[in-house]
Amino acid sequence: xxxGCYELxxxxxxxxxxxxxxxxxxxxxxxxxxxxxxxxxVPQPKAVTRFVQERAILAALEHDSIVPVRELLTIxxxxxxVMELVPGGSMRDVLRANGPLTPAEAATVMAEVADxxxxxxxxxxxxxxxxxxxxxxxxxxxxxxxxxxxxxxxxIARVVDAPxxxxxxxxxxxxxxxxxxxxxGGRPSPGSDVYAFGMVLYELLTGRPPYGGHTPRSVFRxxxxxxxxxxxxxxxxxxxxIASCVDRNPARRPSADALxxxxxxxxxxxxxxxxxxxxxxxxxxxxxxxxxxxxxxxRVPAWHAITTVATAFVxxxxxxxxxxxxxxxxxxxxxxxxPTASPGASTKTKGTKQNRAAAPVETAAAGLTANxxxxxxxxxxxxxxxxxxxxxxxxxxxGQAQCTGYQWKFLQPAFSNTCFATGPGIRISGGLRxxxxxxxxxxxxxxxxxxxxxxxxTCQALRFAPEMSERTCGPVELKPSRGKRYVLVQSWRVYDDxxxxxxxxxxxxxxxx
Numbered sequence: 001x002x003x004g005c006y007e008l009x010x011x012x013x014x015x016x017x018x019x020x021x022x023x024x025x026x027x028x029x030x031x032x033x034x035x036x037x038x039x040x041x042v043p044q045p046k047a048v049t050r051f052v053q054e055r056a057i058l059a060a061l062e063h064d065s066i067v068p069v070r071e072l073l074t075i076x077x078x079x080x081x082v083m084e085l086v087p088g089g090s091m092r093d094v095l096r097a098n099g100p101l102t103p104a105e106a107a108t109v110m111a112e113v114a115d116x117x118x119x120x121x122x123x124x125x126x127x128x129x130x131x132x133x134x135x136x137x138x139x140x141x142x143x144x145x146x147x148x149x150x151x152x153x154x155x156i157a158r159v160v161d162a163p164x165x166x167x168x169x170x171x172x173x174x175x176x177x178x179x180x181x182x183x184x185g186g187r188p189s190p191g192s193d194v195y196a197f198g199m200v201l202y203e204l205l206t207g208r209p210p211y212g213g214h215t216p217r218s219v220f221r222x223x224x225x226x227x228x229x230x231x232x233x234x235x236x237x238x239x240x241x242i243a244s245c246v247d248r249n250p251a252r253r254p255s256a257d258a259l260x261x262x263x264x265x266x267x268x269x270x271x272x273x274x275x276x277x278x279x280x281x282x283x284x285x286x287x288x289x290x291x292x293x294x295x296x297x298x299r300v301p302a303w304h305a306i307t308t309v310a311t312a313f314v315x316x317x318x319x320x321x322x323x324x325x326x327x328x329x330x331x332x333x334x335x336x337x338x339p340t341a342s343p344g345a346s347t348k349t350k351g352t353k354q355n356r357a358a359a360p361v362e363t364a365a366a367g368l369t370a371n372x373x374x375x376x377x378x379x380x381x382x383x384x385x386x387x388x389x390x391x392x393x394x395x396x397x398x399g400q401a402q403c404t405g406y407q408w409k410f411l412q413p414a415f416s417n418t419c420f421a422t423g424p425g426i427r428i429s430g431g432l433r434x435x436x437x438x439x440x441x442x443x444x445x446x447x448x449x450x451x452x453x454x455x456x457x458t459c460q461a462l463r464f465a466p467e468m469s470e471r472t473c474g475p476v477e478l479k480p481s482r483g484k485r486y487v488l489v490q491s492w493r494v495y496d497d498x499x500x501x502x503x504x505x506x507x508x509x510x511x512x513x
Contacts, residue, residue, distance in 0.1 A: 003073040035081040057154045065116030067150040086136035086150045102275045105143035106204040107267035112149035114260035121190040128188050130196040175219040176209040183220050191250030198245025206231050233276045398423030416506040418490040429474030430490035434464045441473040444489045454478040
């Protein structure tokens, strides 16, 4: 029993901020829905404020297409919202049970969604989390005539003129429906709701969101750099509406009010059109990667653990021998000789000083780790047969290569490294680290005014293994004019397993030749 007169019957939903229960009112005898704030959020002032704000927003947004709120309950140290129970469930439930909607059904449902959004936008409220889970219907069997749509979950909604509750740089919302300007740090607006509207309309017609089946980072990148692909059989008029909703420029997107009028006309025109065939489910990862391991813990036989440990010791021993790791008697001597070794020196016999190439220091970027990794640079004749080609050591006539180290940029699927060295000319090279993709790398030397110097060098169709691997381009030698300052620009195109091309660019520090 909660609130003195509500008996919880069963949980019917959950979200980031709370769980939703079907409840029975002993005072009136009716069925209601109660949203309870999650226990772990009770000590967080912002979460409590946002929960109370949802009640205030819903109370102000009285509209047939927005779920009405009855009262706010205090339940011990927690809170609860009593709302109208919408018996038909969410559009997510409908999609799971029946698959894609017919064009008329999708148009009718989304026309009522547009009505609710239009009312909220007129009052200065941005929903910020429009998705099928937050679209409830009273009658799931009459979606093309009277679905009785109710918008819900205004828990992260934003009043346009109010100060934000979100920490700077934080993203609130569901990745599959976030507008690119929000991903790039812009403030949510009615236009960002319209973008999500287009994504939801696409999903109701096809059974899945445009970028479903990918990691959140990959989804963010697609929102920013690509546009949804049209499914075969999608009616022209609905595709044009979706394309206008997901326009890169929020100012060119239609208003929610205009969308409602257009969709009602579309529903009449496409009344007899069948639903699109259900598309094949996208894999969560590249088909070349290993299958996903279930989260359930499996019992591992004791002999398997013993053999695994033994194998690990053997592999470590083999690796130490292959790298000519100094033994206990050679350690101090090897450590003394290593800093003064020349890059091109060859390995001597055991018992003498070993001249090893100074290993370049690389830093893992993107906040993944702050550890510095030291890797030996193999000589030309020690490189594997084309699998993990490293940047070849520069000849002694050139100075030491200056590299940026492998760095990651937001929304990029690869780490990049850019290197140059000066001597008789300028020797340039570049590299990428990624997995399960194909990439083209172009190296261009420019002066500080941005003018290209010499010819650009391109390495095409570099294939990356399913595990994280490295591919390089170069080295290439150029002989520009002396006494000037230059910068090396490494640009690339990375092609995902679905053929999407992602562009990127990195620059070296400016240098004088």
